[in-house]
Amino acid sequence: xxxxxxxxxxxxxxxxxxxxxxxxxxxVKIANQLNAGVQAIVLGDKVENFxxxxxxxxxxxxxxxxxxxxxxxxxxxxxxxxxxxxxxNFSEIFIxxxxxxxxxxxxxxxxxxxxxxxDCTTLEIVDNTIIATRPIFAGKMLMKQKLTSAxxxxxxxxNAFGIIEKEPSVVNIDKVEVADVCLSTKTVEVKKNExxxxxxxxxxxxxxxxxxKGPENFNLIENLANELNAAVGASRAVVDAGWRPHAExxxxxxxxxxxxxxxxxxxxxxxxxxxxxxxxKYIVAINKDKDAPIFQIADYGIVADAFEVLPSIIEEVKxxxx
Amino acid sequence: xxIVVCVSxxxxxxxxxxxxxxxxxxxxxxxTFVLNPYDEFAIEEALKTKEKFGGEVILLSLGDSLFTxxxxxxxxxxxxxxxxxxxxxxxxxxxxxxxxxxxIKNIGAEIVFVGKQSVDFDNQVMGQMLAELLSYxxxxxxxxxxxxxxxxxxxxxxxxxxEVVETSLPVVISAQKGLNEPRYPNxxxxxxxxxxxxxxxxxxxxxxxSEFLGLVRPTSKSAGKLVDSPAELVRLLREEAKVI
Numbered sequence: 001x002x003x004x005x006x007x008x009x010x011x012x013x014x015x016x017x018x019x020x021x022x023x024x025x026x027x028v029k030i031a032n033q034l035n036a037g038v039q040a041i042v043l044g045d046k047v048e049n050f051x052x053x054x055x056x057x058x059x060x061x062x063x064x065x066x067x068x069x070x071x072x073x074x075x076x077x078x079x080x081x082x083x084x085x086x087x088x089n090f091s092e093i094f095i096x097x098x099x100x101x102x103x104x105x106x107x108x109x110x111x112x113x114x115x116x117x118x119d120c121t122t123l124e125i126v127d128n129t130i131i132a133t134r135p136i137f138a139g140k141m142l143m144k145q146k147l148t149s150a151x152x153x154x155x156x157x158x159n160a161f162g163i164i165e166k167e168p169s170v171v172n173i174d175k176v177e178v179a180d181v182c183l184s185t186k187t188v189e190v191k192k193n194e195x196x197x198x199x200x201x202x203x204x205x206x207x208x209x210x211x212x213k214g215p216e217n218f219n220l221i222e223n224l225a226n227e228l229n230a231a232v233g234a235s236r237a238v239v240d241a242g243w244r245p246h247a248e249x250x251x252x253x254x255x256x257x258x259x260x261x262x263x264x265x266x267x268x269x270x271x272x273x274x275x276x277x278x279x280x281k282y283i284v285a286i287n288k289d290k291d292a293p294i295f296q297i298a299d300y301g302i303v304a305d306a307f308e309v310l311p312s313i314i315e316e317v318k319x320x321x322x
Numbered sequence: 323x324x325i326v327v328c329v330s331x332x333x334x335x336x337x338x339x340x341x342x343x344x345x346x347x348x349x350x351x352x353x354t355f356v357l358n359p360y361d362e363f364a365i366e367e368a369l370k371t372k373e374k375f376g377g378e379v380i381l382l383s384l385g386d387s388l389f390t391x392x393x394x395x396x397x398x399x400x401x402x403x404x405x406x407x408x409x410x411x412x413x414x415x416x417x418x419x420x421x422x423x424x425x426i427k428n429i430g431a432e433i434v435f436v437g438k439q440s441v442d443f444d445n446q447v448m449g450q451m452l453a454e455l456l457s458y459x460x461x462x463x464x465x466x467x468x469x470x471x472x473x474x475x476x477x478x479x480x481x482x483x484x485e486v487v488e489t490s491l492p493v494v495i496s497a498q499k500g501l502n503e504p505r506y507p508n509x510x511x512x513x514x515x516x517x518x519x520x521x522x523x524x525x526x527x528x529x530x531x532s533e534f535l536g537l538v539r540p541t542s543k544s545a546g547k548l549v550d551s552p553a554e555l556v557r558l559l560r561e562e563a564k565v566i
Contacts, residue, residue, distance in 0.1 A: 145535060187485045191484045193482050
């Protein structure tokens with residue numbers, strides 16, 4: 001029996017997320033190597049961007065719809081998706097490591113009584129078997145693992161794989177109305193952090209540390225972040241000091257991020273901070289201590305006082321944006 | 323009301339991690355182990371819940387005898403008793419979750435608290451797995467919790483905001499930083515903890531569904547170039563790195 005892959009797509013406000021398209025693209029690539037079929041599933045009320053699916057190489061999508069599925073409900077999503085997997089004999093399940101994917105993947109593994117790898121950053125095929133690599137200790141070490149159960153769940157880190165665009169093909173969308181939604185756990189409201197990008201999703205992050213001297217000076221970090229359309233991040237020291245909210249904390253007890261560009265300002269580079277951002281594609285360090293460990297992992301560094309260089313950097317960025 | 327808190331004993335976040343001689347596990351020699359940071363929020367919330375509604379806070383761990391150190395800390399914070407399911411072998415998350423769930427069933431807990439993840443293997447799965455195995459409701463990555471009778475209202479952190487989740491007892495809550503300010507054990511608590519019992523028994527071992535192939539050190543980034551001026555930095559980011 002050939003393997004059947006299922007990729008679980010996530011919509012927020014009716015739009016399938018980029019990280020889900022990435023997961024779809026990865027699952028198609030692996031499926032081609034293993035001669036497996038791939039289908040996708042999405043739950044929601046409506047989906048506005050089905051037109052992006054063909055680029056991933058996916059040609060069959062099941063859309064379970066009901067008003068009550070527009071927001072995430074662990075009870076509803078777990079029961080519907082578990083049933084869909086067992087009814088259709090899917091063997092490999094792929095889902096992105098977003099807030100939703102992190103919540104859902106372990107539930108599926110427990111319900112299906114099967115193996116799971118969380119937060120994979122690479123998947124390779126050796127002897128027709130998927131070998132997954134995932135960071136542990138917030139990236140200080142990588143762990144290689146293979147799953148031995150009949151059904152296998154792979155949870156994939158966003159931005160670690162990229163999207164391989166395919167020649168658009170026809171996509172068949174099977175719309176299934178859900179009559180009863182199990183809402184023993186229900187999202188009654190979504191509170192947005194107004195106007196703020198989240199470090200977990202941003203392409204660029206500007207982070208500040210103790211070198212910023214006080215919460216009042218973070219306007220410099222915020223201004224640069226605004227110019228670059230970036231998220232504001234923070235070190236543990238400044239979060240513990242109450243200068244910044246914990247949602248911005250990057251590091252081993254905060255968020256692990258891998259943006260295209262990470263600008264660390266006044267951050268010395270403690271091991272627990274570096275663990276959370278070392279996989280960023282480009283790292284810029286600005287610190288007046290030339291011996292700060294952050295320079296050892298930076299692609300570009302400026303040894304200077306943040307208060308002196310940040311205003312000029314903001315001006316230079318403004319210039320090139322004109 | 324019986325409240326269970328699952329706790330883990332992990333290397334301090336300042337630790338440098340090295341690969342052990344077998345090439346598979348990490349070298350525990352010379353590392354300082356601590357109560358998993360997120361579990362402190364879980365214990366604090368359990369204690370606050372007990373203070374409000376009465377009941378009993380029971381700590382539960384699966385691991386080797388060194389785990390008693392973290393259990394003792396939790397007892398010093400104010401938990402009533404602790405159970406250590408002893409295991410010295412590699413068990414994957416679901417296998418651990420099944421052993422813990424079995425014990426939680428025996429205890430008959432109405433609320434289970436866990437830290438949102440342990441900072442060693444970073445799986446962030448235990449709360450969800452326990453909830454499904456026990457058929458309890460659950461909220462993960464919780465930053466607030468209100469209990470009104472049978473009803474639970476909890477905010478969980480998501481990208482760029484929070485979901486406000488409504489559910490009911492019995493429930494598993496996985497604690498995120500921000501849920502509360504964990505108390506420090508005071509002298510009285512530390513003295514009292516010495517008299518509290520840590521019950522030790524062998525863990526029931528369930529099958530692993532994964533094979534651990536080994537550890538690899540991430541490729542280290544070599545230090546890049548120092549740049550003299552802001553203008554040069556911005557030019558490099560634009561023209562060389564092409565990231566802005």
